[in-house]
Amino acid sequence: MAPIYDYKALGANGKAQKGIVEAENQKAARAKLKKQGLMITEVVEKSSLRQERPSSLSFLGGGIKGAEVAAMTRQLSSLVKANIPLVEALGALVDQTENEKLKVILSQVRQDVNEGSSLAKATGSHPKVFDTIFVNMIEAGESSGTLSLVLIRLADLKEAQMRLRNKVIGAMTYPLIMMSVSFILMMIIFTFVIPKLTGIFVSLNKPIPGTTLFMMNLSGSLIDYWYLWLSVIGFIAWSFKKYTNSEKGRPKWDAFKLRLPVAGKLVRMVAVTRFSSTMATLLDSGVPILTSMNIARNLVGNVPIANAITIARENITEGQSIADPLRRSGEFPPMMTHMIAIGEKTGELPEMLNSIAETYEEQVNTQIDALTSLIEPLMILGMGLSVGVVVLSVFSPMMEMMNLTQR
Numbered sequence: 001m002a003p004i005y006d007y008k009a010l011g012a013n014g015k016a017q018k019g020i021v022e023a024e025n026q027k028a029a030r031a032k033l034k035k036q037g038l039m040i041t042e043v044v045e046k047s048s049l050r051q052e053r054p055s056s057l058s059f060l061g062g063g064i065k066g067a068e069v070a071a072m073t074r075q076l077s078s079l080v081k082a083n084i085p086l087v088e089a090l091g092a093l094v095d096q097t098e099n100e101k102l103k104v105i106l107s108q109v110r111q112d113v114n115e116g117s118s119l120a121k122a123t124g125s126h127p128k129v130f131d132t133i134f135v136n137m138i139e140a141g142e143s144s145g146t147l148s149l150v151l152i153r154l155a156d157l158k159e160a161q162m163r164l165r166n167k168v169i170g171a172m173t174y175p176l177i178m179m180s181v182s183f184i185l186m187m188i189i190f191t192f193v194i195p196k197l198t199g200i201f202v203s204l205n206k207p208i209p210g211t212t213l214f215m216m217n218l219s220g221s222l223i224d225y226w227y228l229w230l231s232v233i234g235f236i237a238w239s240f241k242k243y244t245n246s247e248k249g250r251p252k253w254d255a256f257k258l259r260l261p262v263a264g265k266l267v268r269m270v271a272v273t274r275f276s277s278t279m280a281t282l283l284d285s286g287v288p289i290l291t292s293m294n295i296a297r298n299l300v301g302n303v304p305i306a307n308a309i310t311i312a313r314e315n316i317t318e319g320q321s322i323a324d325p326l327r328r329s330g331e332f333p334p335m336m337t338h339m340i341a342i343g344e345k346t347g348e349l350p351e352m353l354n355s356i357a358e359t360y361e362e363q364v365n366t367q368i369d370a371l372t373s374l375i376e377p378l379m380i381l382g383m384g385l386s387v388g389v390v391v392l393s394v395f396s397p398m399m400e401m402m403n404l405t406q407r
Contacts, residue, residue: 077151277357
């Protein structure tokens with residue numbers, strides 16, 4: 001397979017262009033670009049792909065969106081279904097992909113496949129872009145001769161995951177904006193408004209109420225020792241993040257989230273949706289059940305639920321069903337375990353898991369909409385109360401003192 005070159009050139013209209021081109025050598029690359037009517041200013045061969053892979057993966061993966069991978073997967077499925085050879089299909093994807101980072105990754109995958117590697121092994125060399133689900137499903141599709149069908153299911157799964165993720169992020173956006181606005185407003189009051197009012201209190205030479213004095217002292221400390229406040233807040237945030245990501249703290253934090261009055265139910269439903277949709281897609285694509293459960297366990301995003309899946313997986317190796325250990329764990333809704341049990345008895349487990357995923361995805365959407373409609377007035381009320389308390393603590397005593405002085 002030909003090397004890949006980065007190039008910079010001037011188009012016929014004089015505008016600067018840059019991109020990548022494949023050619024046998026630098027001379028061939030220049031000739032190829034000249035045929036396109038470009039005036040080359042620079043052509044540089046990329047460093048050895050094999051040497052750069054480990055260090056460049058995070059950089060390359062960081063600029064590739066899940067939606068782009070899903071679209072690419074669906075396009076590849078159409079090409080494979082049309083009986084186009086895999087190397088040519090990958091070449092077509094390289095040509096039409098606009099994201100240069102994904103273009104380079106696909107070029108590397110095509111090179112590996114052209115050299116005799118399987119598509120699963122070639123994509124597995126880029127774990128930041130193609131995750132474990134992708135690689136295992138591709139491997140199952142190649143071994144069973146149903147690669148195009150597996151690619152369609154992969155695209156559907158990726159798109160469903162993106163919808164769920166975007167829905168959750170969208171629900172969090174409004175509260176975060178409101179909290180940020182409230183915080184900025186409070187900082188303006190404490191750093192600009194209260195210091196000016198402090199001078200008025202001093203000039204009146206009257207006793208200052210306790211709440212007002214507290215607000216004035218707090219304002220003074222924020223202005224004089226802002227660096228200490230930032231350090232303390234930063235240390236608390238760092239300590240919390242470190243603890244919740246630690247082997248000891250993560251299970252406790254995840255268990256706490258599941259016990260929250262309203263949000264806990266949503267966290268559980270999101271985990272159930274991820275588990276069910278992933279299992280359904282993997283099993284339907286021919287991935288063995290133990291491998292499927294191992295992959296799904298790593299995607300639920302909650303340690304207590306993941307541990308319950310691990311126990312269920314161990315029981316399967318002993319000849320037991322999936323539903324019983326999931327039910328005993330107490331982490332999964334009764335309706336879900338009941339439907340899984342029916343699926344196991346009827347031999348339609350993938351179909352039943354898919355039905356569970358669709359049901360709980362609808363419930364997640366409904367729950368998020370309900371939470372959003374509830375959070376909006378609560379955030380507005382909270383912001384109004386916090387600002388109101390500060391204003392009443394400072395302005396009300398000042399007005400009373402000024403009235404007394406005028407008398």
